[in-house]
Every structure is written in C-alpha cells, then in structure tokens.
Amino acid sequence: MNVSLRLTRRVAAAFVAAAAFAGSAFAGSVSFVEPQDHATVSSPFKVKFAVSGMEVKPAGAIVANTGHHHLLINAGSIPAGEAIPMDATHLHYGKGQTETEVTLPPGDYELTMQFANGAHVSYGPEMAKTIHVTVK
Numbered sequence: 001m002n003v004s005l006r007l008t009r010r011v012a013a014a015f016v017a018a019a020a021f022a023g024s025a026f027a028g029s030v031s032f033v034e035p036q037d038h039a040t041v042s043s044p045f046k047v048k049f050a051v052s053g054m055e056v057k058p059a060g061a062i063v064a065n066t067g068h069h070h071l072l073i074n075a076g077s078i079p080a081g082e083a084i085p086m087d088a089t090h091l092h093y094g095k096g097q098t099e100t101e102v103t104l105p106p107g108d109y110e111l112t113m114q115f116a117n118g119a120h121v122s123y124g125p126e127m128a129k130t131i132h133v134t135v136k
Contacts, residue, residue: 028053
C-alpha cells in the first residue's frame with residue numbers, strides 16, 4: 001500500500017472517530033450567563049459562556065466530556081459530527097475562554113453558543129443555546 005493511500009485512510013479514520021465522538025456525548029448543556037435573551041446592549045458587549053456536565057479544555061486533544069465554546073452570529077447550531085467553520089460569523093474560543101467581548105454594528109442579532117470537541121467538531125444542537133440581542 002502506498003504512503004498516500006495509508007495517509008488518506010488515517011485521515012478518514014480520524015474524522016470518523018471525531019464525528020462518532022461528537023455525536024455520542026450529550027451529557028450536559030450550555031447557557032449564556034451574559035447577555036440575557038432579548039437584551040439591548042451597547043457595542044462592544046461582554047458575552048459569558050457556561051457549560052454543565054462537561055469540562056472546558058483548549059482545542060487540540062479529543063478527550064471525552066470536554067470541549068470549548070464557539071459563538072455563531074446569525075447562524076443556527078451546527079449538526080453533531082460537523083466541523084465548525086472558521087470565519088467572521090463563527091468565532092472560536094479554542095484557548096478555553098469562557099467570556100469575551102463582541103463588537104457588532106447596531107442591529108438585531110441571533111447569537112448561538114455551540115460547544116465542540118478538541119477538533120472543533122460540534123456536539124450538535126443538544127450542546128448549543130441561541131439568544132437574541134439588539135445592539136444599539
């Protein structure tokens with residue numbers, strides 16, 4: 001078997017394992033400590049994340065019942081087993097942060113907190129929470 005095919009199989013196996021792990025662990029929940037749902041805020045505003053039943057750990061290693069937060073702006077939860085994109089509307093807190101400051105222009109926003117494993121693979125809607133805020 002050539003090196004390229006072995007590498008492809010290893011990468012595929014890693015993704016399958018990560019997806020299986022992400023879809024299997026719904027031992028907890030996430031919530032926003034701040035802001036509250038339907039709050040009116042001034043930009044920048046503080047966002048505080050909370051998780052129950054799992055432990056916050058930095059991205060990198062995939063360890064059962066651990067992960068880190070992501071903040072999705074005007075985007076719903078990510079299905080279990082899917083990697084969370086990295087762009088301006090999918091913010092990653094892979095260092096294990098539990099709070100941040102967000103700067104948004106005035107308007108109405110849907111904020112979704114999504115918990116994911118060490119490879120940024122979503123635990124699915126069971127580990128997500130959505131609120132609405134108005135930035136004045």
